[in-house]
Amino acid sequence: MSLTYDDVIAKYEPVLGLEVHVELNTxxxxxxxxxxxxxxxxxxxxxxxxxxxxxxxxTVNEKAIxxxxxxxxxxxxxxxxxxxxxxxxxxxxxxxxNFQISQYDEPICVNxxxxxxxxTDEGPKSFRIEVxxxxxxxxxxxxxxxxxxxxxxxxxxxxxxxxxxxxxPLVEIVTKIVPGTGKYAPEVxxxxxxxxxxxxxxLGVSDVKMEQGSLRCDANVSxxxxxxxxxxxxxxxxxxxxxxSVERAIRGEMIRHAERLNxxxxxxxxxxxxxxxxGLTRSGRSKEQAEDYRYFPEPDLVPVAxxxxxxxxxxxxxxxxxxxxxxxxxxxxxxPDKEMSAMINADxxxxxxxxxxxxxxxxxARSWWLGEISRIANEKDVAIKDLDITASDVAEIVALVNAGxxxxxxxxxxxxxxxxxxxxxxAVIAARGIKVVNDDSALMAAIEQACAxxxxxxxxxxxxxxxxxxxLIGAIMKETKGQADxxxxxxxxxxxxxxx
Amino acid sequence: xxxxxASEMASKLASGExxxxxxxxxxxxxxxxxxxxxxAFLHVDTEGALAQAAAVDAKRASGExxxxxxxxxxxxxxxxxxxxxxxxxxxxxLEGWRPPYDSTVVVNLKKNGIVILGKTNMDEFAMGSxxxxxxxxxxxxxxDLTRIPGGSGGGSAAxxxxxxxxxxxxxxxxxxxxxxxxxxGTVGVKPTYGGVSRYGLVAFxxxxxxxxxxxxxxxxxxxxxxxxxxxxxxxxTSINAPVPAVVAAxxxxxxxxxxxxxxxxLNGDGYQKGVRDRFEESLELLAxxxxxxxxxxxxxxxxxxxxxxxxxxSECSSNLARFDAMRYGLRVGDNDGASAESxxxxxxxxxxxxxxxxxxxxxxxxxxxGYYDAYYGSAQKVRTLITQDFNKAFExxxxxxxxxxxxxxxxxxxxxxxxxxxxxxxxxxxxxxxAGIGGMSLPSGLAEEDGLPVGFQIMSPVMKDDRxxxxxxxxxxxxxxxxxxxxxxxxxALAGSK
Numbered sequence: 001m002s003l004t005y006d007d008v009i010a011k012y013e014p015v016l017g018l019e020v021h022v023e024l025n026t027x028x029x030x031x032x033x034x035x036x037x038x039x040x041x042x043x044x045x046x047x048x049x050x051x052x053x054x055x056x057x058x059t060v061n062e063k064a065i066x067x068x069x070x071x072x073x074x075x076x077x078x079x080x081x082x083x084x085x086x087x088x089x090x091x092x093x094x095x096x097x098n099f100q101i102s103q104y105d106e107p108i109c110v111n112x113x114x115x116x117x118x119x120t121d122e123g124p125k126s127f128r129i130e131v132x133x134x135x136x137x138x139x140x141x142x143x144x145x146x147x148x149x150x151x152x153x154x155x156x157x158x159x160x161x162x163x164x165x166x167x168x169p170l171v172e173i174v175t176k177i178v179p180g181t182g183k184y185a186p187e188v189x190x191x192x193x194x195x196x197x198x199x200x201x202x203l204g205v206s207d208v209k210m211e212q213g214s215l216r217c218d219a220n221v222s223x224x225x226x227x228x229x230x231x232x233x234x235x236x237x238x239x240x241x242x243x244x245s246v247e248r249a250i251r252g253e254m255i256r257h258a259e260r261l262n263x264x265x266x267x268x269x270x271x272x273x274x275x276x277x278x279g280l281t282r283s284g285r286s287k288e289q290a291e292d293y294r295y296f297p298e299p300d301l302v303p304v305a306x307x308x309x310x311x312x313x314x315x316x317x318x319x320x321x322x323x324x325x326x327x328x329x330x331x332x333x334x335x336p337d338k339e340m341s342a343m344i345n346a347d348x349x350x351x352x353x354x355x356x357x358x359x360x361x362x363x364x365a366r367s368w369w370l371g372e373i374s375r376i377a378n379e380k381d382v383a384i385k386d387l388d389i390t391a392s393d394v395a396e397i398v399a400l401v402n403a404g405x406x407x408x409x410x411x412x413x414x415x416x417x418x419x420x421x422x423x424x425x426x427a428v429i430a431a432r433g434i435k436v437v438n439d440d441s442a443l444m445a446a447i448e449q450a451c452a453x454x455x456x457x458x459x460x461x462x463x464x465x466x467x468x469x470x471x472l473i474g475a476i477m478k479e480t481k482g483q484a485d486x487x488x489x490x491x492x493x494x495x496x497x498x499x500x
Numbered sequence: 501x502x503x504x505x506a507s508e509m510a511s512k513l514a515s516g517e518x519x520x521x522x523x524x525x526x527x528x529x530x531x532x533x534x535x536x537x538x539x540a541f542l543h544v545d546t547e548g549a550l551a552q553a554a555a556v557d558a559k560r561a562s563g564e565x566x567x568x569x570x571x572x573x574x575x576x577x578x579x580x581x582x583x584x585x586x587x588x589x590x591x592x593x594l595e596g597w598r599p600p601y602d603s604t605v606v607v608n609l610k611k612n613g614i615v616i617l618g619k620t621n622m623d624e625f626a627m628g629s630x631x632x633x634x635x636x637x638x639x640x641x642x643x644d645l646t647r648i649p650g651g652s653g654g655g656s657a658a659x660x661x662x663x664x665x666x667x668x669x670x671x672x673x674x675x676x677x678x679x680x681x682x683x684x685g686t687v688g689v690k691p692t693y694g695g696v697s698r699y700g701l702v703a704f705x706x707x708x709x710x711x712x713x714x715x716x717x718x719x720x721x722x723x724x725x726x727x728x729x730x731x732x733x734x735x736x737t738s739i740n741a742p743v744p745a746v747v748a749a750x751x752x753x754x755x756x757x758x759x760x761x762x763x764x765x766l767n768g769d770g771y772q773k774g775v776r777d778r779f780e781e782s783l784e785l786l787a788x789x790x791x792x793x794x795x796x797x798x799x800x801x802x803x804x805x806x807x808x809x810x811x812x813x814s815e816c817s818s819n820l821a822r823f824d825a826m827r828y829g830l831r832v833g834d835n836d837g838a839s840a841e842s843x844x845x846x847x848x849x850x851x852x853x854x855x856x857x858x859x860x861x862x863x864x865x866x867x868x869x870g871y872y873d874a875y876y877g878s879a880q881k882v883r884t885l886i887t888q889d890f891n892k893a894f895e896x897x898x899x900x901x902x903x904x905x906x907x908x909x910x911x912x913x914x915x916x917x918x919x920x921x922x923x924x925x926x927x928x929x930x931x932x933x934x935a936g937i938g939g940m941s942l943p944s945g946l947a948e949e950d951g952l953p954v955g956f957q958i959m960s961p962v963m964k965d966d967r968x969x970x971x972x973x974x975x976x977x978x979x980x981x982x983x984x985x986x987x988x989x990x991x992x993a994l995a996g997s998k
Binding site for chain 1: 600601700735824826840
């Protein structure tokens with residue numbers, strides 16, 4: 001009875017609309033001087049302004065305006081010569097003023113686009129997502145509902161409020177409606193959010209951590225019969241906290257909408273909450289009756305009128321677009337598509353690039369980050385970037401291997417030591433007493449000892465049965481605690497047994 | 501001693517003839533003696549004031565250079581936040597709240613060594629023209645205790661007329677400094693919007709609110725103006741430019757060659773005869789002092805009151821949303837199991853008075869989707885037209901003048917049930933706020949029919965506040981020589997008054 005995705009797309013065309021909220025990484029809040037550092041004790045990062053004490057007034061964080069203009073420019077938007085803040089009025093305990101300072105009909109950036117490329121049945125295909133507006137606003141505080149079964153306000157015994165987040169600068173990026181993606185709608189949406197994330201990261205304006213909420217996506221989905229002109233009723237799915245969830249949420253909503261439409265039911269215009277565990281959405285607030293926010297221009301703030309020369313300065317200083325940058329790196333390093341994707345998916349491209357910039361060979365840098373370091377991250381169940389190892393550590397280790405100071409095996413020990421917090425590579429090497437035994441006389445002693453211990457094996461080798469040398473080499477490596485260069489050992493051993 | 505002007509007190513302090521502690525104590529004594537009748541104060545900070553006064557005396561004794569008003573006491577309107585001192589805005593909803601910070605005006609007062617005696621009564625959240633809307637009971641006009649002292653800053657104006665303080669701070673959104681000044685025979689100035697920081701002024705209508713000086717003489721007002729004005733980075737709407745030379749203008753009082761424009765629309769029908777007579781007399785005195793009197797027209801002023809009663813309530817409906825019982829102030833109905841929403845509703849129901857609720861409802865309606873363009877949108881257009889009227893008028897005249905309000909002080913209770921009649925009191929003062937320009941009211945005498953004070957209003961272009969001080973000082977001097985003594989010397993003695 002349940003529809004398959006193929007059933008849905010055979011009959012309906014999805015139309016998307018994506019709203020992405022980005023927390024800017026400014027030092028201070030949008031309208032006051034309070035710190036924005038994540039995770040502080042509740043209500044310690046507050047002041048009369050962000051607590052909305054009587055008489056307090058907001059002042060605009062210039063850095064937030066700069067970041068927003070950069071975002072607009074990177075998304076090919078026009079920057080309004082004159083834009084205004086507006087008050088969005090509604091009551092909620094975690095919103096201190098009971099209005100949010102946002103932008104309404106005069107946003108700072110309008111009419112941009114982002115091109116994304118995805119794999120289709122016919123090979124790579126590019127889709128253009130049009131951006132309607134980019135505007136600034138402030139975040140609300142956080143409510144913690146205690147005592148209820150679900151952590152929701154209904155059924156809670158009491159609620160705690162933390163205003164540390166109140167007033168953190170947010171940028172909202174809103175697309176125009178996105179038709180024409182057909183069955184690729186979920187992938188296009190994912191690629192768009194991924195591209196946005198990369199662009200924002202390249203601009204250095206946000207931490208863009210979806211899991212911490214510094215980048216949040218609301219996905220609007222509606223269906224219409226293929227060929228139909230009018231739009232269907234949309235639902236808006238919130239709490240989509242990973243790229244994978246963007247894709248899952250849209251796919252799930254498409255199926256849910258189609259099932260309702262096929263059954264002759266109507267789609268309710270509402271917000272829905274995405275459930276990570278089931279991949280389904282649950283009904284939230286109805287939007288059937290448009291909420292009246294009574295927007296009006298914020299009288300406490302003067303309009304934003306950025307200087308044209310300043311905008312051009314910011315435009316000139318924009319970094320290379322991440323997609324172009326990636327293509328350039330791929331060519332430069334001659335990396336196959338599959339490995340390039342692996343680096344992007346593992347989120348290590350920039351650190352690999354940094355390692356290469358410090359002199360490491362691209363292939364080596366890649367293999368360290370995607371291999372051993374990635375393995376340890378998986379084992380510890382943390383993000384690679386949260387490990388205590390830097391591009392310069394890896395570059396140093398690669399250089400030591402190239403110089404013959406470390407073997408691959410020893411290098412892995414050094415990596416492990418650095419990640420374990422034992423210090424920089426040199427400190428780990430010193431502390432652990434790691435060194436390559438490249439003193440031939442020491443090796444010869446070990447060789448003679450091994451041959452004496454296994455006279456029959458030694459004789460086999462002397463008789464020309466070279467593969468038997470493996471057992472002797474193993475013993476020698478064991479004796480030298482793995483610090484010998486296995487190739488040199490083999491060379492010396494074979495010479496010793498007359499097989500050079 | 502308390503009947504002196506602030507500048508006279510300042511010279512006596514400077515010469516060592518009196519100490520700030522003695523001066524402050526004298527005012528505290530007067531408050532004790534007469535405030536049961538006048539009810540100008542909501543809170544008297546006896547200890548704080550004496551400590552501030554002692555500190556100024558100590559600095560003076562050590563030879564430190566002090567600002568002109570150092571050691572002179574002042575009454576602060578209760579809408580202005582002062583650290584640690586109860587601030588209610590005349591509302592139950594803020595009862596018991598002690599702000600953890602100083603408003604910029606208070607910072608400036610303290611910097612200048614001005615001694616803050618306490619907080620004065622006002623219409624709740626500055627909404628009203630009579631101080632009858634205070635949740636803590638009305639203030640009485642010292643000229644006649646059965647009459648209103650104006651509003652919303654009735655407490656500040658009455659404290660000056662009752663010699664409880666020589667200086668006061670008021671705030672003016674539609675006339676709340678100037679109308680009380682007019683009906684109490686004192687001087688009140690609304691500076692150019694953005695001239696004095698709004699940081700720490702509890703907002704009624706952000707785009708109209710402006711703090712300013714209240715005093716008994718034009719020079720005193722100028723001295724206080726200079727002490728509190730100037731750019732403040734904490735207020736985005738604060739003007740980043742030098743403070744106009746108001747003290748120099750008040751000292752010179754020169755109107756020779758100045759063109760004074762009489763606004764045709766702010767006179768005539770609806771203005772009490774005694775008010776019009778005093779106005780005409782003042783014009784003659786100004787002409788005699790060398791000014792040229794011209795007539796100007798401002799056709800769009802007709803719509804000012806209607807537009808004001810859309811803009812101010814709209815902004816107030818949003819500004820007052822923060823009083824929700826969550827973080828400070830009154831909290832009602834917080835019983836087991838009560839939701840935040842019901843606590844918010846009950847608190848606002850109990851905590852706000854009728855006029856405040858009326859304006860919140862008006863403003864909420866005016867901003868609603870579907871009505872916004874017709875109400876708030878049109879009101880903003882009227883605002884632009886009023887500004888254009890002023891701009892044109894200021895091409896013909898250096899300052900504009902009118903009576904401050906249509907009548908003298910009415911009886912307490914007379915208009916309490918008729919909001920429209922109450923709103924009409926501000927018909928001549930509101931255009932100034934709509935355009936963001938400066939306005940002053942000073943006493944022009946007593947109306948013959950009731951013996952009550954009449955106010956003369958002077959309006960000056962944006963950041964040309966010095967002009968109204970020139971004209972005000974010239975008129976004040978001319979009137980003084982006509983009367984032989986300040987107008988306030990005619991005020992009936994209050995019981996217990998010295």
